[in-house]
Amino acid sequence: MNKREKVSFKKLIPLWIYLLFLLVPIYWLINMSFKTNTEILGGLTLFPRDFTLANYKVIFTDESWYSGYINSLYYVCLNMVISLSVALPAAYAFSRYRFLGDKHLFFWLLTNRMAPPAVFLLPFFQLYSSIGLFDTHIAVALAHCLFNVPLAVWILEGFMSGVPKEIDETAYIDGYSFPKFFGKIFIPLIGSGIGVTAFFCFMFSWVELLLARTLTSVNAKPIAAVMTRTVSASGIDWGVLAAAGVLTILPGMLVIWFVRNHVVKGFALGRV
Amino acid sequence: MSKVQNNKAWWLVLPVFLLVAFSAIIPMMTVVNYSVQDIFDQSSRYFVGADWFRQVLQDPRLHDSLLRQFIYSGCVLLIEIPLGIAIALTMPTKGRWSSLCLIVMTIPLLIPFNVVGTIWQIFGRGDIGLLGWILNDVLGISYNYAANASDAWVTVLVIDVWHWTSLVALLCYSGLRAIPDVYYQAARIDRASNWAVFRHIQLPKMKSVLLIAVMLRFMDSFMIYTEPFVLTGGGPGNSTTFLSQTLTTMALGQFDLGPAAAFSLVYFLIILLVSWVFYTAMTHSEKN
Amino acid sequence: MAEIRLQQLAHSYSAHPSGPEDYAIREMTHIWEQGGAYALLGPSGCGKSTLLNIISGLLSPSEGKVMFDETVVNDMSPEERNIAQVFQFPVVYDTMTVYDNLAFPLRNQGMPEAKVKIKVHEIADVLDLQPLLKKKAKGLTADEKQKVSMGRGLVRDDVSAILFDEPLTVIDPHLKWKLRRKLKQIHEQFNITMVYVTHDQLEASTFADKIAVMYGGQIVQFGTPRELFEKPHHTFVGYFIGSPGMNLIEVKPEVGGVGFGDIHLPLSDALQQRLAATQWSTLKVGIRPEFVHVWDGPVDDAMQAEVTYVEDLGTYKILTLNLAGQLLKVRMQEDKPVPQGQAWISFPAQWLMLYADEFLLEAATQPVPAGEVPHE
Numbered sequence: 001m002n003k004r005e006k007v008s009f010k011k012l013i014p015l016w017i018y019l020l021f022l023l024v025p026i027y028w029l030i031n032m033s034f035k036t037n038t039e040i041l042g043g044l045t046l047f048p049r050d051f052t053l054a055n056y057k058v059i060f061t062d063e064s065w066y067s068g069y070i071n072s073l074y075y076v077c078l079n080m081v082i083s084l085s086v087a088l089p090a091a092y093a094f095s096r097y098r099f100l101g102d103k104h105l106f107f108w109l110l111t112n113r114m115a116p117p118a119v120f121l122l123p124f125f126q127l128y129s130s131i132g133l134f135d136t137h138i139a140v141a142l143a144h145c146l147f148n149v150p151l152a153v154w155i156l157e158g159f160m161s162g163v164p165k166e167i168d169e170t171a172y173i174d175g176y177s178f179p180k181f182f183g184k185i186f187i188p189l190i191g192s193g194i195g196v197t198a199f200f201c202f203m204f205s206w207v208e209l210l211l212a213r214t215l216t217s218v219n220a221k222p223i224a225a226v227m228t229r230t231v232s233a234s235g236i237d238w239g240v241l242a243a244a245g246v247l248t249i250l251p252g253m254l255v256i257w258f259v260r261n262h263v264v265k266g267f268a269l270g271r272v
Numbered sequence: 273m274s275k276v277q278n279n280k281a282w283w284l285v286l287p288v289f290l291l292v293a294f295s296a297i298i299p300m301m302t303v304v305n306y307s308v309q310d311i312f313d314q315s316s317r318y319f320v321g322a323d324w325f326r327q328v329l330q331d332p333r334l335h336d337s338l339l340r341q342f343i344y345s346g347c348v349l350l351i352e353i354p355l356g357i358a359i360a361l362t363m364p365t366k367g368r369w370s371s372l373c374l375i376v377m378t379i380p381l382l383i384p385f386n387v388v389g390t391i392w393q394i395f396g397r398g399d400i401g402l403l404g405w406i407l408n409d410v411l412g413i414s415y416n417y418a419a420n421a422s423d424a425w426v427t428v429l430v431i432d433v434w435h436w437t438s439l440v441a442l443l444c445y446s447g448l449r450a451i452p453d454v455y456y457q458a459a460r461i462d463r464a465s466n467w468a469v470f471r472h473i474q475l476p477k478m479k480s481v482l483l484i485a486v487m488l489r490f491m492d493s494f495m496i497y498t499e500p501f502v503l504t505g506g507g508p509g510n511s512t513t514f515l516s517q518t519l520t521t522m523a524l525g526q527f528d529l530g531p532a533a534a535f536s537l538v539y540f541l542i543i544l545l546v547s548w549v550f551y552t553a554m555t556h557s558e559k560n
Numbered sequence: 561m562a563e564i565r566l567q568q569l570a571h572s573y574s575a576h577p578s579g580p581e582d583y584a585i586r587e588m589t590h591i592w593e594q595g596g597a598y599a600l601l602g603p604s605g606c607g608k609s610t611l612l613n614i615i616s617g618l619l620s621p622s623e624g625k626v627m628f629d630e631t632v633v634n635d636m637s638p639e640e641r642n643i644a645q646v647f648q649f650p651v652v653y654d655t656m657t658v659y660d661n662l663a664f665p666l667r668n669q670g671m672p673e674a675k676v677k678i679k680v681h682e683i684a685d686v687l688d689l690q691p692l693l694k695k696k697a698k699g700l701t702a703d704e705k706q707k708v709s710m711g712r713g714l715v716r717d718d719v720s721a722i723l724f725d726e727p728l729t730v731i732d733p734h735l736k737w738k739l740r741r742k743l744k745q746i747h748e749q750f751n752i753t754m755v756y757v758t759h760d761q762l763e764a765s766t767f768a769d770k771i772a773v774m775y776g777g778q779i780v781q782f783g784t785p786r787e788l789f790e791k792p793h794h795t796f797v798g799y800f801i802g803s804p805g806m807n808l809i810e811v812k813p814e815v816g817g818v819g820f821g822d823i824h825l826p827l828s829d830a831l832q833q834r835l836a837a838t839q840w841s842t843l844k845v846g847i848r849p850e851f852v853h854v855w856d857g858p859v860d861d862a863m864q865a866e867v868t869y870v871e872d873l874g875t876y877k878i879l880t881l882n883l884a885g886q887l888l889k890v891r892m893q894e895d896k897p898v899p900q901g902q903a904w905i906s907f908p909a910q911w912l913m914l915y916a917d918e919f920l921l922e923a924a925t926q927p928v929p930a931g932e933v934p935h936e
Contacts, residue, residue: 015362019376022434025395026379028402032394044405086287093284098275105285107551112296114547116495118516119536122306122523123299146295149288207384209498210516214524224386228502238400245387252382256375457618458651462712463639463668472653472664 026249032242040238055243065240068223069247071137075212075220076205078141083148083201084194091156092182096165109150117210120146125214137220140212144205151204152197159193160186192262199259206252223248306533324534334535336510337518341494344514348432348493353486355433356440361474363445377438389502392431396503417504421511428500428512432493440485447481448474487550494543515539562628562720562753564592564615569624571610577622584610586777587624592721592755597747599764600757602774603800608757611774612723615755616643628720642720644713646727650705652697658684659693662711669716683715686746703735707742714746721753728763740766761801773797780919789848792913793920798846804878806846807888808915818845818914821884823863825907830923831914840916849878849891851911855904856897862904870898881905 032040033055034048059065093099094106124143125134133139163186171181187194213225227244307325310318328334364370380388396417398404407415414420417427451473459469497516500506506513519539523532571585580586584607592598600608613619614626617638625632633641653661662680671679684690687707692700697708706727713722724743728736744767747754756767764771765785772782773796780794781787785801792798798806811818813835817827825845827835835843855862865888869880879890881903890905892898914921 011362012364015359015373018359018437019373022376022380022438024402025391025434028395029391032400040400044400044402082291086291089284090288093281096275097281098277099279099281099285102281105289109288109292110551111544111547112292114491114543115296116516116519116536116539116543118495118497118519118523119303119540120295120299121520122529122532123302124295125524126302127299142291142295145291149292153288203382206382209384209386210520224384227390228386238394241390242394245390248384248387249379249382253375253379256378256382260371260375452649454647454649454651457638457645458647458709458712460618461616461638461643461645462665464664465668468664468668472655476655 029242029245032238033246035239037237037239052239055239056247058240059243059247065223065226065244068221068226071216071220072206072212072222072224073251075137075140075144075222076202078137079144079148079205080198080201082141083145083152084198086145087149087152087156087197088182088187088194091153091160092186094153094157095160096168106153109153113147113150113154115146117208121210121214124211128215134215135217135219139215140220140222141205143211143215144208148201148204151200155197155200156190156193159190159196163189195259195262199255199262202255203252303533303536306529307537309530311529320530324530325538328531328534328538331531334518337513337515340511340513341515344429344496345490345493347429348436349486349489351429351433352437352440352489353482356437356485357444357478357482359437359441360444360448361470363441365449374442377441380435381438383435385498386502388431388435389499392427392434392499393503396427419508421508424504424508424512428503431499431503432496435499436489436492440489443481443485444478447478451477483550483553487547490550491543491547494546563594564721564753564755565625565627566590566615567625567627569614569621569626571607571614571619571621571623580777583777585614585621588779590772590779590782592753594753595751596753597744597767597769598753598755599768599771600755600774601759601761601764601771601800603759606774607777608774609725612645612725612755612757615721616645616723617641618645642716642718643723644716644719644721645723645725646706646709646713648726648729650702650709650730652700652705652708654696654698656697657693658689658695658697658700658708661697661708662689662715665712665716679715679717683711686714686749687711687742702730703732703739706731706739710743710746714750719752721755724754724756726758727756728758736763743767773800790911791920792846795844795846795915795918798848798913798915802848802850804849804889804891806848806913807852808844808846809886809888811843811845813843818843820886823884825912827914828909828923831921834921834923835914835916838916838921842917844915844918845907846913846915847907847911849889851908852888852890853906853908854879854890854892854896854899855906858904859906862906865903865905867899867901867903879903 031046031048034051034053035045036050036052036054039045039048039050094102120143128134128136128139128143133142167185167189168181171185176185209222209224209228212222213228216222216225223244227241227248308319308321310320310323363373383391395401395403396415398408398416404415407413415423417424455473456469459473464472495516496514497520500512500514501517504512506517519532519535522528522535526532566588568587568589569585570583570587572583574582577583600611602608610619614621617633617636617640620634626634628641638645653664656664659680662683663676666676666679680693681690684693687710689704689707689711692704697705700708710722710727713719728739731739740763743754743756756764758764768785770782770784771788772779773788773794774780775794775796781792781797783791788797788801792801792806795806795808798808809820811820811825814824817825817832818835819825858864863883865881865883867879868882868887871878871880875894877892877894877898879892879898881888881890883905888905890903
């Protein structure tokens with residue numbers, strides 16, 4: 001191999017600094033999650049002197065904590081399923097057909113991604129209360145559809161446009177009905193596109209706080225709301241807070257691990 | 273691809289349309305409704321026309337917030353875009369390091385916004401945070417984001433850079449990966465300097481991806497709420513209170529439905545306008 | 561200007577090659593003389609692009625030496641070797657005008673603007689790019705872009721060789737011919753060494769003085785188009801050149817020559833001696849369809865074959881004959897009578913080639929011509 005092709009280490013130093021910059025605050029959180037509150041408030045230690053799992057134990061045993069995680073995961077998955085199921089046929093339509101108002105519809109969809117959640121707080125609150133869906137998981141899932149569905153349509157349309165129309169036509173000539181063609185032939189071809197879309201839907205829904213907190217109170221309370229509630233209580237329980245934080249990072253890391261090969265491909269479409 | 277004209281395609285689009293309309297049009301109608309009425313309670317409402325709009329557009333509190341927001345979004349773009357490009361240029365393209373690098377960079381993007389705020393809230397405190405301790409006790413710089421306005425600003429910006437630069441970097445990285453090798457080979461043969469390669473090959477090819485990055489970062493930074501709120505609650509004073517927080521306080525805190533609704537519409541319009549400019553620029557450059 | 565010499569060159573993409581299959585380029589020693597127009601001809605995957613990249617310096621060979629004149633250039637980058645390369649995929653700098661594209665290599669060298677202007681106009685003239693000089697490179701057609709790519713290679717004074725990697729692939733057929741002629745003109749005008757990689761034998765024959773045919777990572781023959789046609793050194797050359805390719809029949813040695821089925825083909829004494837002295841595992845004879853002699857009627861020494869198919873292609877005809885179970889193609893001029901049912905043919909000795917393990921076996925031990933690999 002060419003000597004010249006070896007990456008020069010000097011060039012990589014800024015990159016290492018940046019990666020370190022990303023990791024250090026997270027390390028600090030993890031560090032804190034294994035300490036007792038007395039140790040945290042007593043002084044600064046780079047590693048827990050009294051290593052403890054008590055904080056995690058609290059979260060796994062106290063229902064008000066772990067239910068937060070379950071609620072969050074539940075509505076995020078709901079949202080992923082809903083967004084994907086409605087976005088797939090729509091993206092197909094945008095990719096294959098021209099129809100009355102298509103460009104305007106597409107643009108209108110994109111503008112919803114640009115909607116500030118703050119603007120919709122009150123209207124959503126009133127809307128979902130009035131149809132009796134306040135404090136349900138489906139309410140949050142549907143609310144998140146506002147910006148996830150346009151994104152899903154946008155990403156999927158990009159992937160679908162990469163599949164030549166000739167494949168559709170061949171399938172029809174071979175006698176496939178539309179649903180059968182879509183399920184057996186088309187979807188496998190855009191597999192990585194679906195993976196990328198699911199990733200982004202998960203990402204945006206999992207991290208969103210404002211709407212999730214506004215539309216829930218007790219039954220569907222997401223973990224983010226549980227955590228912020230803790231902050232306002234007297235005497236902040238830093239250890240438990242840190243542990244809770246660490247546990248919210250885990251699902252994200254799992255998802256990244258599963259889609260790590262597709263992330264670049266998805267970004268490469270340049271349509272995030 | 274050549275598309276076929278077929279209005280029956282609307283059946284395929286209908287679920288999306290209904291869903292988004294339900295989530296968007298109905299609430300928007302409510303907002304519009306409120307913005308032109310004075311509401312005391314359920315039974316007494318008066319049509320007030322453009323009164324709320326006039327009030328909102330003259331409210332100094334909102335002017336402050338808006339200015340602060342523009343400065344914030346401007347700083348965000350000025351730091352994150354060049355930084356993201358620079359990182360994308362140095363990212364390894366294959367091998368184990370490449371995967372590792374990608375994974376580490378994606379982590380901040382998947383952390384719930386409030387946890388991002390919490391991480392830095394802890395990290396920056398003088399008593400329990402590593403950064404606070406290093407700055408105050410080791411380097412002797414007095415740093416307190418809760419009491420000092422400029423400290424708070426810097427911290428909020430650093431949080432955003434920490435949180436979102438990866439997105440810009442990943443987008444640019446994918447744009448760079450799409451450049452065929454032959455371009456680099458031809459540039460070597462033409463004896464082009466690294467700067468020339470960047471200017472004439474890499475940057476032009478990244479243009480569409482960069483436009484998306486700029487658009488996304490502008491929009492999202494303009495809507496920011498949770499991270500500054502968890503860190504400082506908007507303080508000290510008003511120094512880190514941005515538009516979303518002002519609006520939320522107005523709507524849910526003070527229950528000033530009329531002005532809040534009017535402000536919401538103005539807020540949304542600003543974003544729409546700037547985004548439309550970006551969108552047009554993006555499709556214009558793609559056509560070329 | 562340079563003579564390019566490849567000394568015991570071999571290349572493997574794997575770090576520890578275990579056998580010949582791991583080599584993209586198997587050991588070769590070859591000289592490209594200065595000022596020549598050469599074609600590197602071969603099917604996809606035979607290693608010709610790899611070889612080109614080794615010559616230009618984009619790839620460093622795992623074994624052997626690349627030498628320009630007397631200097632070993634293995635460690636020199638393409639810029640240092642003064643090589644210009646035109647790729648299959650037209651490479652232009654989209655944001656710059658055609659003028660700036662052509663000026664780019666010169667400006668990178670630090671040439672004064674006045675001189676740059678002269679050179680750019682000179683090359684634009686040669687390539688008929690004058691009307692496009694002010695246009696942005698992005699809006700050009702594929703062949704215009706390819707001309708700009710070529711222009712960037714030609715515009716430099718100090719270019720020692722220009723390498724072309726299948727440059728006409730993306731060009732429309734009716735424009736290919738024009739560009740080929742243009743390349744030939746340029747070669748005559750500038751007298752630079754040019755190596756042209758292609759898988760199209762017609763392109764190779766019209767462009768090059770001498771063609772190097774590559775197969776399986778080796779240059780199996782290096783000669784003029786005529787030499788390749790009349791005396792293929794390798795069965796692949798026989799098969800690849802000519803339309804249709806050479807007829808190849810597996811044979812076994814017999815007393816006085818070789819044979820297959822009930823057909824006996826006599827060989828000269830010298831050739832028989834050579835055959836006896838050679839180790840081989842496959843033995844074939846080859847004769848081109850153009851050289852099969854068709855008699856008007858039955859003749860004593862002629863072989864009898866059954867005519868199975870006749871294709872009339874206007875100025876010539878292709879006959880498919882069945883000779884003792886082997887199918888042969890024969891090419892006949894339009895004015896010659898076509899035999900019906902049975903044909904009487906013979907293989908003139910001067911055109912009958914004997915191949916042992918795919919390589920040509922010849923009677924006298926001739927000196928190995930420059931550039932040819934002695935076979936294992």
